Amino acid sequence: MFKKMQVTLPALLIGTSVLLGACGAEKEPAAVQEPVKQEQPAAAADLNGVVDEYRKFVIAQSDDFVKATEAFTQAVKAGDIEKAKTLYAPSRMYFERIEPIAESLGDFDPWIDARENDVPDNEWRGFHKLEKALWVDNSVKGQEAVADQLLQDVKLLRVKVESVEIDANLLVTGAVELLNEVSSTKVTGEEERYSHTDLYDFAANVEGAQEIFKVIRPQLEKKDAALATEIDKQFTALEDALAPYRKGDGYVLYTELSKEQTTKLSQAVDALAEPLSQMGTVLEG
Numbered sequence: 001m002f003k004k005m006q007v008t009l010p011a012l013l014i015g016t017s018v019l020l021g022a023c024g025a026e027k028e029p030a031a032v033q034e035p036v037k038q039e040q041p042a043a044a045a046d047l048n049g050v051v052d053e054y055r056k057f058v059i060a061q062s063d064d065f066v067k068a069t070e071a072f073t074q075a076v077k078a079g080d081i082e083k084a085k086t087l088y089a090p091s092r093m094y095f096e097r098i099e100p101i102a103e104s105l106g107d108f109d110p111w112i113d114a115r116e117n118d119v120p121d122n123e124w125r126g127f128h129k130l131e132k133a134l135w136v137d138n139s140v141k142g143q144e145a146v147a148d149q150l151l152q153d154v155k156l157l158r159v160k161v162e163s164v165e166i167d168a169n170l171l172v173t174g175a176v177e178l179l180n181e182v183s184s185t186k187v188t189g190e191e192e193r194y195s196h197t198d199l200y201d202f203a204a205n206v207e208g209a210q211e212i213f214k215v216i217r218p219q220l221e222k223k224d225a226a227l228a229t230e231i232d233k234q235f236t237a238l239e240d241a242l243a244p245y246r247k248g249d250g251y252v253l254y255t256e257l258s259k260e261q262t263t264k265l266s267q268a269v270d271a272l273a274e275p276l277s278q279m280g281t282v283l284e285g
Contacts, residue, residue, distance in 0.1 A: 050215040051166050057211050058098050058166075062158040065094035069154045073147035076130055076140045085134050089197035089250060092127055095154075096204035097211065098161070099181060100174035105160050111153045115193070125149050128194075135194040171212060172280045178209040179273045187266050189254045199251035202265075203242060209276070210235055216279065224282045227275055234272035241268040 068091035075084035095102065095112060102108045110119055112126045125146055133143050140147075185191040186202040213220075213231060221228045241264060245252050257265075 050219065051168070051171060054171060054212065054215045055161075055164075055166055057215075058101050058161050058164075059158075061094045061098050062161050065091070066151075066154055066158050068094060069151055073151045076134075076147040077144050079140055081134060081138065081140060084130075084140065085195070088127070088131060088134065088195060089192075089200040092197075093200055093204035093207075095127075096181075096201045097208035099205070099208065100170065100177050101161060101164060101166070102157060103177075104170060105157065105164060108153065108157050108160070112150065112157070115191070126153070131192065131194045171216065172283060175209040175212040175216075175279070176273070176277050178205045178212075179269060179276065181205045182269050183266070183273070187262060187269060189262075192254065196253040196255045197251070198254040199242070199245055203251065206235075206238060206242070213276070213279075216283075219283060220279060227278055227282055230275045231272070231279075234268075234275060238268040238272050241265055 068087070072084060072087040072091045075087055099109070099113075102112065110123075110126075113128070114124060114126055115128045116124060116132065118124075127150065129146055130140070130143060130150070133140050133146075182202055182205045186198050186205060189196070189198050191201050192198045213235070217228055220231075242251075245257065245261075
């Protein structure tokens with residue numbers, strides 16, 4: 001999401017228990033914290049070896065993001081509302097998996113992912129503007145330029161990720177940032193306020209965090225094998241908590257979940273966030 005949280009390891013910014021209200025309730029976007037200068041971890045030399053592996057993942061996701069967005073925007077421009085609705089949430093998952101990278105590249109996050117009121121009305125564009133047209137207006141008439149701009153932005157993002165600087169600190173904090181995304185906008189039902197497809201974003205954020213952990217794990221195991229095992233355990237628990245809400249290749253609407261069910265998801269996110277936030281300190285040691 002557009003409102004990015006700054007993270008200084010090992011600080012943990014997760015606090016889903018206080019964010020949970022009525023399912024699907026809208027909130028004012030949280031204030032952006034002032035950037036905090038972060039030092040390169042002492043283990044940077046060790047982590048540099050996994051950066052290239054993670055970059056391959058980011059590039060592959062970006063390639064698929066372009067293809068999925070092209071199909072989605074073609075449906076919008078063709079006026080095929082039902083097809084566009086079907087393609088909307090799956091196409092966004094590629095972006096949600098690599099969101100920390102997109103956020104590090106300047107304006108791509110607000111261009112692609114800003115919600116209404118995140119930016120001035122005359123600057124609002126991207127997925128959520130089309131989401132409102134599809135689910136609220138039930139019409140995409142006049143949205144051709146928005147669709148074209150979205151595809152152009154996504155293609156430009158693909159170009160930029162080829163050479164984006166990914167340092168060890170960004171890699172380590174990225175996983176925690178993705179869980180912050182889950183707790184601040186996905187668990188609350190705030191992200192997809194019109195389509196209620198929040199669980200697609202939820203799952204993609206978790207998958208993105210898991211990919212970062214996957215490439216970092218060999219270094220983490222050298223320093224704290226027990227922590228690596230605990231993080232694995234909590235990823236599995238979170239996946240199990242999300243599994244009942246799968247529907248075909250996707251997920252049920254967020255509005256179908258009860259408050260008790262969203263609370264359980266929140267607890268699973270918190271249980272993963274606690275050990276995951278320790279990675280930076282361990283790798284620095």
